[in-house]
Amino acid sequence: MHIRYFVKLIMTIISLTVIGSKSFSQDLLVRQAPIDKKLKTIDSLALQNLLKVEHENYFVTDLYPEWNGKHVHSYDKNIIIPDSFVIDLTNFCMPTSHTQVSSPFGPRRRRMHSGIDVKVYVGDTIVSTFDGKVRVVNTERKGYGKYIVIRHYNGLETVYAHLSKQLVEENQEVKVGEVIGLGGNTGRSYGSHLHFETRFLGIAINPALMFNFPQQDVVADSYVFKNNKKTLGTRENSTIRYHKVKQGDTLSEIALKWGISVNTLCKLNRITTKTVLRKGQILRCS
Secondary structure (H helix, E strand, O other): OHHHHHHHHHHHHHHHHHHHHHHHHHHHHHHHHHHHHHHHHHHHHHHHHHHHHHHHHHHHHHHOOOOOOOOOOOOOOOOOOOOEEEEEOOOOOOOOOOOOEEEOOEEEOOEEEOOEEEEOOOOOEEEOOOOEEEEEEEEEOOOOEEEEEEEEOOOOEEEEEEEOEEOOOOOOEEOOOOEEEEOEOOOOOOOOEEEEEEEEOOEEEOHHHOEEOOOOEEOOOEEEEEOOOOOOOOOOOOOEOEEEOOOOOOHHHHHHHHOOOHHHHHHHHOOOOOOOOOOOOEEEOO
């Protein structure tokens, strides 16, 4: 009788011990769960920040050979230009809300006009087109006037010239859409306007291939730079051009805009003349 009672007592103690252990373990897991979730969130944010820093530093240290805060054109003739490079145009902001292009990119009065001029008024806000870091804040009385150069993390450098006031400093980090200066008429200028340039490793690229000022939008989500291996500073880069379809666009209008035939446009995009275009669709045009 006593033996049975003793055995039963021992079994009860063992059972309670197991149950207690499970309850303690479950309670411990419950108490740890939110901590682990929080730690996971912190680790995820830390990883994102680390990747962002590495991404930003890549263009500062690897793609571009140096950081020069004095001149727009500050690259050695032996600079390594990649055969091709995809420039991400998402998360952008137009440098000004004005839409009138007063002078396009290209030869002008026996000189190369390496950007486009957009009509703005003295005091109008000018903003950064992408996230980046200010490389140059300078003044050229017989040239750019008061100007700013920003190196962006997508590989581009943008130039904003003829400003009346510069509101950023060299080496300052700027966000997309952040005000960097005010429109003006300084330097070699015959009326208030914004001279806007887009450059890749010192090579001027027609901003109209990326930015559509009349429609206040980018031409496509990305731009593919192509290196045709001519002499630095004199080459006109061979590029793949894209068109972002807007409401009401037709194949004939797009072909006319980019100087190609409708048949060529269809072949490049593997479509037919009867294909219905969708708003936001990306078409290759070269």
